[in-house]
Amino acid sequence: MSDLSFDKKTERKPEEFTNNEYDAGFVTDIETDTLPPGLNEDVIRHISAKKDEPEWLLNWRLEAFRHWQTMTEPHWAHVDYKQIDYQAISYYSAPKSQEDGPKSLDEIDPKLLETYDKLGIPLREQEFLAGVAVDAVFDSVSVATTFKGKLKDAGVIFCPISEAVRDYPELVQQYLGTVVPTGDNFYAALNSAVFTDGSFVYIPKGVRCPMELSTYFRINALNTGQFERTLIIADEGAYVSYLEGCTAPQRDENQLHAAVVELVLLDDAQIKYATVQNWYPGDENGVGGIYNFVTKRADCRGQRSKVSWTQVETGSAITWKYPSCVLRGDDSVGEFYSVALTKMRQEADTGTKMIHIGKNTKSTIVSKGIAAGHGQQAYRGLVRIGKNADGARNFTQCDSLLIGDTCGAHTFPYVEVKNPTATMEHEATTSKIGEDQLFYCRQRGISEEDAVNMIVNGFCKDVFNELPMEFAVEANRLMEVSLEGAVG
Amino acid sequence: MLKVKNLHASVDGKKILKGINLEIGAGEVHAIMGPNGSGKSTLSNIIAGRDGYEVTAGSISYKGKDLLAMEPEERAWEGVFLAFQYPVEIAGVNNTYMLKAGVNAKRKHQGEQELDAIDFMQLVKEKAKMVELDQSFLSRGVNEGFSGGEKKRNEIFQMAVLEPSLALLDETDSGLDIDALRIVANGVNKLRREERSIVMVTHYQRLLDYIEPDFVHVLADGKILKSGDKSLALELESRGYDWVKEEEADRIKAA
Ligand SMILES: Nc1ncnc2c1ncn2[C@@H]1O[C@H](COP(=O)(O)OP(=O)(O)OP(=O)(O)O)[C@@H](O)[C@H]1O
Numbered sequence: 081m082s083d084l085s086f087d088k089k090t091e092r093k094p095e096e097f098t099n100n101e102y103d104a105g106f107v108t109d110i111e112t113d114t115l116p117p118g119l120n121e122d123v124i125r126h127i128s129a130k131k132d133e134p135e136w137l138l139n140w141r142l143e144a145f146r147h148w149q150t151m152t153e154p155h156w157a158h159v160d161y162k163q164i165d166y167q168a169i170s171y172y173s174a175p176k177s178q179e180d181g182p183k184s185l186d187e188i189d190p191k192l193l194e195t196y197d198k199l200g201i202p203l204r205e206q207e208f209l210a211g212v213a214v215d216a217v218f219d220s221v222s223v224a225t226t227f228k229g230k231l232k233d234a235g236v237i238f239c240p241i242s243e244a245v246r247d248y249p250e251l252v253q254q255y256l257g258t259v260v261p262t263g264d265n266f267y268a269a270l271n272s273a274v275f276t277d278g279s280f281v282y283i284p285k286g287v288r289c290p291m292e293l294s295t296y297f298r299i300n301a302l303n304t305g306q307f308e309r310t311l312i313i314a315d316e317g318a319y320v321s322y323l324e325g326c327t328a329p330q331r332d333e334n335q336l337h338a339a340v341v342e343l344v345l346l347d348d349a350q351i352k353y354a355t356v357q358n359w360y361p362g363d364e365n366g367v368g369g370i371y372n373f374v375t376k377r378a379d380c381r382g383q384r385s386k387v388s389w390t391q392v393e394t395g396s397a398i399t400w401k402y403p404s405c406v407l408r409g410d411d412s413v414g415e416f417y418s419v420a421l422t423k424m425r426q427e428a429d430t431g432t433k434m435i436h437i438g439k440n441t442k443s444t445i446v447s448k449g450i451a452a453g454h455g456q457q458a459y460r461g462l463v464r465i466g467k468n469a470d471g472a473r474n475f476t477q478c479d480s481l482l483i484g485d486t487c488g489a490h491t492f493p494y495v496e497v498k499n500p501t502a503t504m505e506h507e508a509t510t511s512k513i514g515e516d517q518l519f520y521c522r523q524r525g526i527s528e529e530d531a532v533n534m535i536v537n538g539f540c541k542d543v544f545n546e547l548p549m550e551f552a553v554e555a556n557r558l559m560e561v562s563l564e565g566a567v568g
Numbered sequence: 569m570l571k572v573k574n575l576h577a578s579v580d581g582k583k584i585l586k587g588i589n590l591e592i593g594a595g596e597v598h599a600i601m602g603p604n605g606s607g608k609s610t611l612s613n614i615i616a617g618r619d620g621y622e623v624t625a626g627s628i629s630y631k632g633k634d635l636l637a638m639e640p641e642e643r644a645w646e647g648v649f650l651a652f653q654y655p656v657e658i659a660g661v662n663n664t665y666m667l668k669a670g671v672n673a674k675r676k677h678q679g680e681q682e683l684d685a686i687d688f689m690q691l692v693k694e695k696a697k698m699v700e701l702d703q704s705f706l707s708r709g710v711n712e713g714f715s716g717g718e719k720k721r722n723e724i725f726q727m728a729v730l731e732p733s734l735a736l737l738d739e740t741d742s743g744l745d746i747d748a749l750r751i752v753a754n755g756v757n758k759l760r761r762e763e764r765s766i767v768m769v770t771h772y773q774r775l776l777d778y779i780e781p782d783f784v785h786v787l788a789d790g791k792i793l794k795s796g797d798k799s800l801a802l803e804l805e806s807r808g809y810d811w812v813k814e815e816e817a818d819r820i821k822a823a
């Protein structure tokens with residue numbers, strides 16, 4: 081017999097773990113009102129004027145801008161990308177049809193409705209998943225918010241932040257920038273100067289928000305940055321579960337997304353904040369994709385308040401993101417559950433900060449990193465136990481799963497303990513997706529692709545369990561789509 | 569059912585199988601015995617389609633088809649089942665969920681309707697009873713935290729659910745306590761069918777006391793040196809393997 085080598089006919093290499101389709105990569109052809117590229121005080125005045133903002137907010141922006149100009153871009157993250165030219169970005173783009181301010185749902189440009197339909201986010205209330213209210217942000221503006229009326233009946237405010245500035249100025253002024261100050265970091269300062277839209281949520285005392293809230297971010301315009309700002313306030317004893325999703329067209333140019341999210345929790349309040357991030361990741365050669373530089377922080381001001389961040393990060397060319405919890409109130413609890421998947425040339429440097437200030441504060445970190453292709457993955461986490469944080473506890477688990485030989489995973493855990501009564505637990509593992517696990521599944525009749533999905537989803541289970549039901553299914557599906565073609 | 573002809577295989581250039589000839593008819597039970605490292609698991613793995621072996625000569629036909637040209641999952645769909653010597657743990661993947669995916673992939677391949685969750689649960693409960701596998705194992709991760717013996721029992725449970733035509737049991741008896749051995753062996757006996765062939769790799773006669781083989785083969789140094797009926801196993805139990813190797817050496821000298 082001539083050639084009986086056991087190599088299979090369809091053998092593919094891990095390097096090919098790449099060429100999956102990004103199904104949110106289409107562009108909506110819509111007339112826009114877009115500022116020319118460039119950033120200066122006039123641009124900021126222009127944005128502020130467009131939104132008809134009060135004087136204090138314009139000044140707040142200008143102050144942030146002046147601060148930003150004195151700052152330098154941070155480069156400590158384990159990511160590598162081309163220098164960003166901040167003067168080449170346009171800082172405002174809005175669909176023309178939305179110019180005259182928010183309209184009722186029936187009046188939304190059909191092209192926008194179609195865009196969100198294609199993304200699986202119908203904006204007509206009766207069609208969407210029962211019990212989920214959606215705020216849709218398209219480039220720089222919010223184009224629709226559903227179920228506003230029903231929420232209002234419960235006393236819940238859920239609206240675009242630009243609208244909140246107009247309708248609830250005292251709430252916005254009281255809390256904006258108190259969790260992430262304007263000068264917190266380079267990207268937060270930039271965001272404070274130029275932020276355009278985002279969601280605002282206020283849950284009054286003792287109210288349990290009657291439905292899931294969710295914001296859907298879409299970048300559409302070319303050369304535009306998206307700088308959204310989200311502010312959520314849970315008053316005493318309030319509860320809300322919030323989810324954000326993100327997509328962008330497939331383009332060869334990199335686009336910047338620098339968001340700031342601030343969460344405020346008073347006594348006994350609880351916020352569950354989930355992110356399913358699926359920005360365009362670029363192609364297999366690392367061309368295009370979103371730079372996702374985000375500052376997210378929760379301030380547990382109240383006693384017994386509880387915040388949990390759950391994130392599923394599958395998109396973006398570069399991710400730089402550390403949702404954090406400041407556990408100020410006694411007995412407050414912070415949780416961080418993360419799944420990050422990097423493939424092709426994607427890079428992610430993500431993790432969390434748990435700052436224990438109050439007594440008997442508790443934090444949990446579960447981070448699952450999956451790298452395939454030439455993907456790079458870093459977990460970076462800080463746990464700081466302050467000197468007055470008697471009885472503080474932290475549990476950290478960070479696991480990495482590698483698919484193939486050309487990817488990498490790194491962990492950078494930082495721990496600062498200034499109180500001897502603290503209890504710290506840390507577990508970390510790195511494993512390769514086992515040939516033996518794959519073979520085991522295939523021997524039982526499961527195709528290789530299904531086996532990889534099954535193993536990866538099993539690896540992520542602890543995190544997916546934290547997502548609201550509807551979105552756990554979505555997260556599973558997203559992982560499957562992202563891993564498509566990841567094996568052969 | 570299965571015809572292995574002059575099979576040569578190596579790993580990283582190291583020759584492991586050196587001309588295996590083995591024929592297994594429908595409904596037959598074969599036992600393969602032999603010293604550690606002689607190539608028993610290698611043979612089972614190659615039949616099941618594991619990567620990493622280079623077949624340098626020979627062929628395997630199964631139900632008249634060229635087995636080596638098939639993907640592992642295709643072999644499974646066609647009824648090849650391997651009970652692993654070292655079953656692997658897959659954290660977070662539900663045991664039943666995985667099995668259901670396997671069963672339904674097979675059914676789909678055979679043009680049968682997939683089982684829904686209710687029918688599948690019924691099937692699974694019935695089979696779990698057969699190998700006295702506690703139901704709590706059904707909802708755990710695949711082999712996750714199972715003891716050595718529990719893993720082996722789980723393998724036979726999976727065999728019962730998947731209903732293969734050719735079952736390769738690689739040292740399923742190792743690691744089982746006395747009671748478990750009896751239970752698992754009884755389970756296998758209940759799975760004996762006229763059209764189902766079973767190959768057992770084992771080191772010990774006591775398994776063969778429960779499951780009587782039609783044929784016993786000695787695999788040493790990559791070759792089947794001797795084949796016989798169940799009495800051969802008893803002879804091996806008392807005399808070890810050296811005499812088989814010596815006989816082979818004499819045979820080679822004479823030739
Ligand atoms: N992946 C591998 N790399 C290197 N050597 C291997 C590999 N797989 C098998 N071998 C070698 O091939 C030989 C046969 O191994 P195999 O596992 O088939 O033996 P076995 O007969 O099943 O032994 P045991 O009774 O101990 O289970 C051994 O010497 C083993 O070290």
Ligand SMILES: [Mg+2]
Nearest residue numbers: 608609610653
């Ligand atoms: Mg073996």
